[in-house]
Amino acid sequence: MGKTLFNKVWESHAVRRLPNGQTQLLIGTHLIHEVTSPQAFAMLRDLGLKVRFPHRTFATVDHIVPTDQAFEPFADPLADAMIKELRKNCEQFGVTFFDRKTGKQGIVHIVGPEQGITQPGTTIACGDSHTSTHGAFGTIAFGIGTSQVRDVLATQTMALGELKVRRIQVDGTLRPGVYAKDVILHIIRMLGVNGGTGFAYEYAGEVFDRFTMEERMTVCNMSIEGGARVGYVNPDDTTFEYLKGRPYCPEGAAWDEAVARWRAVASDPDAPYDEIVKFRAGDIAPTVTWGINPGQAIAIDETIPSVESSAAADKESVAEALEHMKLTPGAPIKGTRIDVAFLGSCTNGRLSDFVEVAKHIAGHHVVPGVKAIAVPGSQIVALQCQKLGLDRILREAGFEWREAGCSMCLAMNPDKLVGDQLCASSSNRNFKGRQGSITGRTLLMSPIMVAAAAVTGVVSDAREVFPTTHPASN
Amino acid sequence: MALELITSIKGRAVVVPGDDVDTDRIIPARYMKCVTFDGLGEFLFYDTRFHEAGGEKDHPLNDPRFKGATILLGGNNFGCGSSREHAPQAIYRYGFRALITEGYAEIFFGNSTTLGMPCMTASKADLQTLRAMVESDPSLEIEIDVENRAIRAGGKTFPAELRESARQALVTGHWDPIADLLEGEKEVDATAARLPYLAA
Numbered sequence: 001m002g003k004t005l006f007n008k009v010w011e012s013h014a015v016r017r018l019p020n021g022q023t024q025l026l027i028g029t030h031l032i033h034e035v036t037s038p039q040a041f042a043m044l045r046d047l048g049l050k051v052r053f054p055h056r057t058f059a060t061v062d063h064i065v066p067t068d069q070a071f072e073p074f075a076d077p078l079a080d081a082m083i084k085e086l087r088k089n090c091e092q093f094g095v096t097f098f099d100r101k102t103g104k105q106g107i108v109h110i111v112g113p114e115q116g117i118t119q120p121g122t123t124i125a126c127g128d129s130h131t132s133t134h135g136a137f138g139t140i141a142f143g144i145g146t147s148q149v150r151d152v153l154a155t156q157t158m159a160l161g162e163l164k165v166r167r168i169q170v171d172g173t174l175r176p177g178v179y180a181k182d183v184i185l186h187i188i189r190m191l192g193v194n195g196g197t198g199f200a201y202e203y204a205g206e207v208f209d210r211f212t213m214e215e216r217m218t219v220c221n222m223s224i225e226g227g228a229r230v231g232y233v234n235p236d237d238t239t240f241e242y243l244k245g246r247p248y249c250p251e252g253a254a255w256d257e258a259v260a261r262w263r264a265v266a267s268d269p270d271a272p273y274d275e276i277v278k279f280r281a282g283d284i285a286p287t288v289t290w291g292i293n294p295g296q297a298i299a300i301d302e303t304i305p306s307v308e309s310s311a312a313a314d315k316e317s318v319a320e321a322l323e324h325m326k327l328t329p330g331a332p333i334k335g336t337r338i339d340v341a342f343l344g345s346c347t348n349g350r351l352s353d354f355v356e357v358a359k360h361i362a363g364h365h366v367v368p369g370v371k372a373i374a375v376p377g378s379q380i381v382a383l384q385c386q387k388l389g390l391d392r393i394l395r396e397a398g399f400e401w402r403e404a405g406c407s408m409c410l411a412m413n414p415d416k417l418v419g420d421q422l423c424a425s426s427s428n429r430n431f432k433g434r435q436g437s438i439t440g441r442t443l444l445m446s447p448i449m450v451a452a453a454a455v456t457g458v459v460s461d462a463r464e465v466f467p468t469t470h471p472a473s474n
Numbered sequence: 475m476a477l478e479l480i481t482s483i484k485g486r487a488v489v490v491p492g493d494d495v496d497t498d499r500i501i502p503a504r505y506m507k508c509v510t511f512d513g514l515g516e517f518l519f520y521d522t523r524f525h526e527a528g529g530e531k532d533h534p535l536n537d538p539r540f541k542g543a544t545i546l547l548g549g550n551n552f553g554c555g556s557s558r559e560h561a562p563q564a565i566y567r568y569g570f571r572a573l574i575t576e577g578y579a580e581i582f583f584g585n586s587t588t589l590g591m592p593c594m595t596a597s598k599a600d601l602q603t604l605r606a607m608v609e610s611d612p613s614l615e616i617e618i619d620v621e622n623r624a625i626r627a628g629g630k631t632f633p634a635e636l637r638e639s640a641r642q643a644l645v646t647g648h649w650d651p652i653a654d655l656l657e658g659e660k661e662v663d664a665t666a667a668r669l670p671y672l673a674a
């Protein structure tokens with residue numbers, strides 16, 4: 001009988017069984033950033049240990065960087081202390097740091113793929129829950145806590161229990177104006193925010209076969225929002241094409257050997273799965289969240305749920321969400337006024353996201369009173385956008401164009417919501433307080449839907465605002 | 475090298491209501507701007523405990539009757555969201571030594587176990603009973619029997635779940651895996667040598 005990619009990678013990286021029954025798993029690549037690594041380095045010093053594989057450890061700075069300032073020191077002394085601490089740790093322990101002056105800095109989950117560090121059939125760990133993004137390459141990529149960052153720094157391994165594998169198959173063709181972000185919001189809505197507990201998600205089917213790498217990354221990114229520990233797509237020609245020629249990828253004969261290995265690591269056709277869940281692409285609509293977790297989502301033409309209409313188990317959380325969001329149960333989500341529009345994050349801060357928005361936004365303008373910011377996920381994405389003139393198109397449409405970083409995805413840098421502002425956001429979390437104000441409100445959606453909200457001032461169906469996304473109505 | 479054996483935990487409890495309590499709520503991101511975990515305890519559940527302008531909100535952790543509680547009773551999918559270990563660190567440093575909920579997000583569960591803080595799971599009905607007992611008598615002592623996966627309070631015994639690997643790790647003093655991982659050094663090299671992308 002065949003094996004899944006997850007099982008193959010797990011077996012090839014299993015070092016030994018630990019006394020508690022868990023597996024000691026070898027981590028091929030360790031990505032680190034400024035927020036979850038300083039305590040781990042401090043523990044390493046306390047224990048008198050070195051970084052075991054410094055050449056397999058890569059650092060960047062993303063969460064705390066201000067996006068409106070390209071120079072140091074940062075205005076926030078705490079943030080400034082954190083970047084200095086990371087710089088010092090990387091120097092002392094011999095770790096490669098994609099610092100801002102290298103021109104390669106960016107959100108850790110954008111930098112890894114961009115540099116070709118993220119490769120099929122490998123294991124990756126990073127002290128950040130969205131590490132699942134790297135699974136788009138057929139990588140088993142774990143988000144970990146700081147003690148585990150210490151474990152990986154010190155031993156290049158971590159202790160883990162094996163996961164079950166659920167294949168999520170999406171077949172058919174997505175309707176025009178429906179994007180990768182809608183696919184994952186739909187999956188989480190259907191399977192629940194803890195539906196993936198104990199599972200690795202394997203995304204498959206015709207939709208994933210056709211998806212670009214950036215689309216696959218958007219979906220894998222939010223696996224964690226569905227409760228899954230990791231998410232991945234089997235590697236194929238799309239994967240290899242994306243990787244070819246990237247700085248950390250092999251070349252020449254070594255490249256051919258690598259591709260042969262990568263092909264072989266994909267799940268076998270007769271691999272057994274613990275579960276298989278199927279979705280029809282045609283059932284997926286542009287989707288937005290209305291509540292305070294990513295599973296509280298509806299199609300753009302649906303109405304906001306009420307406590308009464310919700311299942312018994314959900315009533316409490318629906319009531320809490322409605323109270324926080326200050327939305328009217330039973331009302332359409334379309335037409336809800338927004339204050340802020342945020343384009344960016346490790347979910348949707350890549351070149352294709354800005355290309356898609358720029359393609360449709362020409363001739364439109366952000367309505368007065370709405371603050372709209374566009375934040376490239378990395379310095380390289382920023383440069384690519386500038387070469388194509390996308391920054392200019394977005395600026396002309398009324399977006400502020402910023403420096404690379406996590407920005408308004410979370411409240412660790414100056415980009416924050418104020419009071420109970422409502423934000424149309426291309427990021428991945430709509431938790432209370434996530435965007436920096438306790439009473440702030442977040443609606444998750446695709447970049448094109450963020451753009452549609454920005455130019456109309458209300459939550460809108462992008463297919464109506466930009467008929468160009470929807471050739472049928474042309 | 476075994477650490478302290480965590481077989482049983484006794485203490486008073488406090489109820490933190492709600493399902494899907496995420497790690498942003500447990501420790502707001504702005505308190506992660508730090509290079510050490512020291513002092514994180516004071517910021518636990520900060521935004522639900524304090525008003526923006528200062529002053530306490532109505533929150534069980536601000537209720538003097540529950541001061542000194544060492545066991546946290548929560549809802550389902552506790553600790554979802556960000557992988558920040560700052561969340562269990564804040565809970566531990568505030569003074570908690572164990573949690574009982576209906577279920578946990580995976581990373582939170584792992585992070586907590588590594589701190590030697592057992593994450594027990596109980597049924598919805600039993601949790602409701604326990605909550606009611608604690609709320610009517612805040613001085614009630616609860617005993618968590620990690621070894622036998624049970625919770626005892628007020629003369630009653632409730633079954634509890636705890637993943638076997640975590641139970642083993644806690645009761646044998648292997649909850650922090652670093653020592654065990656370090657011992658596998660030779661096997662690590664052997665495994666790496668078999669992987670072309672690492673051998674290069």
Ligand code: SF4
Binds near residue numbers: 107410
């Ligand atoms: S963009 Fe947001 S989710 Fe992604 S790494 Fe940064 S803070 Fe985390």
